[in-house]
Amino acid sequence: MGCGCSFHYIDIMFRGGLFVFLGACSYGVLSTFVKLAYDDGFSLGEVVGAQVFFGVIILWGIWSFLPQKRAVFANPRVSITLILSGITTAMVSICYYKCVQLLPASIAILLLMQFTWIGILLDWLICGKRPSLLQLVAVTLILGGTALAGGLLSSTSQVFSWVGVFYGIVSAVCFSLFILVSGRVRNSLHPIAKSALLMTGSCITIFLIFPPMFLVNGSLGGGLAQWALWLSVFGVVIPPVFFAKGMPTVGIGLGSIISSAELPVAVIMSVVVLHEQLVILQWLGIAVILLAIALPSMVFFMVKRAEH
Numbered sequence: 181m182g183c184g185c186s187f188h189y190i191d192i193m194f195r196g197g198l199f200v201f202l203g204a205c206s207y208g209v210l211s212t213f214v215k216l217a218y219d220d221g222f223s224l225g226e227v228v229g230a231q232v233f234f235g236v237i238i239l240w241g242i243w244s245f246l247p248q249k250r251a252v253f254a255n256p257r258v259s260i261t262l263i264l265s266g267i268t269t270a271m272v273s274i275c276y277y278k279c280v281q282l283l284p285a286s287i288a289i290l291l292l293m294q295f296t297w298i299g300i301l302l303d304w305l306i307c308g309k310r311p312s313l314l315q316l317v318a319v320t321l322i323l324g325g326t327a328l329a330g331g332l333l334s335s336t337s338q339v340f341s342w343v344g345v346f347y348g349i350v351s352a353v354c355f356s357l358f359i360l361v362s363g364r365v366r367n368s369l370h371p372i373a374k375s376a377l378l379m380t381g382s383c384i385t386i387f388l389i390f391p392p393m394f395l396v397n398g399s400l401g402g403g404l405a406q407w408a409l410w411l412s413v414f415g416v417v418i419p420p421v422f423f424a425k426g427m428p429t430v431g432i433g434l435g436s437i438i439s440s441a442e443l444p445v446a447v448i449m450s451v452v453v454l455h456e457q458l459v460i461l462q463w464l465g466i467a468v469i470l471l472a473i474a475l476p477s478m479v480f481f482m483v484k485r486a487e488h
Contacts, residue, residue: 196429200438201473203422206414208445211285212453213414214277217407224281225390226399228273230408232383233392235416239376246370258369259377266381268358273382273415274389275351282344285456289446291348293326296440298356303431306360314476315437321472322440328465329447359427359435375420382416437476444469 217227279288297319303309311319361378369377394404427435444466450456 193429196426197434197438199422199426200430200435201441203419203426204439204441205445206418206422207439208442209449210411210415211276211280211289211446212449213407213410214280215285215454217404217411218281220403220407222399222404222407224274224277226394226404227407227411228277229386229390229392230394230400230404231411231415232270232273232379232386233395233412234405234408235412236376236379236383238412238417239372239379239421243370243372243376246372262369262374262377263381263384265358265361266378266383267385268354268361269378269420270382270385270389271354272351272358274386275347275354279344279348279351282341283348285446285450288344288348289443290326291345292351292355293322293440293443294349294352295355295359296322296437298352299359299435299439300437302356302360309431314479315434318437318472318476321468321475322437325465325468325472326440326443328461329443329463329469359423359439371421371424374424375417378420378424379416434476438473440469441473 214227276288276292279291283291300311300315300319304311394400400408423435430438447458447462447466451458
């Protein structure tokens with residue numbers, strides 16, 4: 181019976197980790213779509229505003245078909261908390277997309293990836309969960325791997341904008357806070373309802389910063405709508421739902437490590453879609469990151485299995 185419970189627990193942890201992994205992979209494709217949208221002449225405000233606007237419509241549309249949809253209004257305090265938490269996701273999008281404008285994509289994703297150690301630091305400071313030796317090893321591998329995969333060590337010249345660096349670091353901090361919120365806001369709400377409330381707060385925040393002129397200036401009919409649809413699905417719908425489903429199970433520390441899957445996905449997308457060239461050191465960095473992602477989970481499952 182104990183063995184059965186152990187396997188059931190491992191199965192739950194595996195599924196939770198898989199949801200977080202897929203959510204991170206979904207985030208990884210965004211930089212490619214954003215670059216393509218910028219190439220079509222759309223501004224930061226148009227791209228981020230249309231993305232979250234379409235995403236909120238999709239999430240509330242799905243919510244309307246849920247049998248327990250009225251539960252979202254049963255606890256106003258929880259709903260308000262989630263809406264306010266949407267500020268973090270809004271700031272991630274705004275700061276990261278601005279960073280992509282000002283810096284090479286390889287540097288922008290490298291800066292965003294600093295959320296790995298920031299997330300574990302927040303887990304320690306806020307939740308009192310001291311990082312394990314395994315987590316420290318994984319973070320070290322991730323940081324080394326990001327430097328390689330991001331092209332920091334293989335590029336002969338890099339154009340730095342310190343304003344861009346600032347936006348990149350702020351995006352990493354905000355992403356860490358988003359992971360923290362996803363792991364700590366525990367309630368009985370369906371992940372779709374939770375995500376709809378979260379992204380509603382994000383939409384309100386973005387519209388306060390960038391008034392939604394794209395709704396009336398013809399940008400949607402001029403090609404913005406197609407990019408908004410892709411960005412909303414991969415940046416607004418899938419990640420919050422999957423994070424809300426998996427993060428409470430795996431925890432913030434392990435979740436931060438698994439979420440680093442975003443980097444190799446972003447790099448691979450840049451090669452396949454944008455036809456960017458990678459050197460051997462960058463591929464080595466991706467391999468190091470994948471090892472770091474898999475290492476804590478593999479050791480955890482092996483230990484649990486050995487205990488039973």
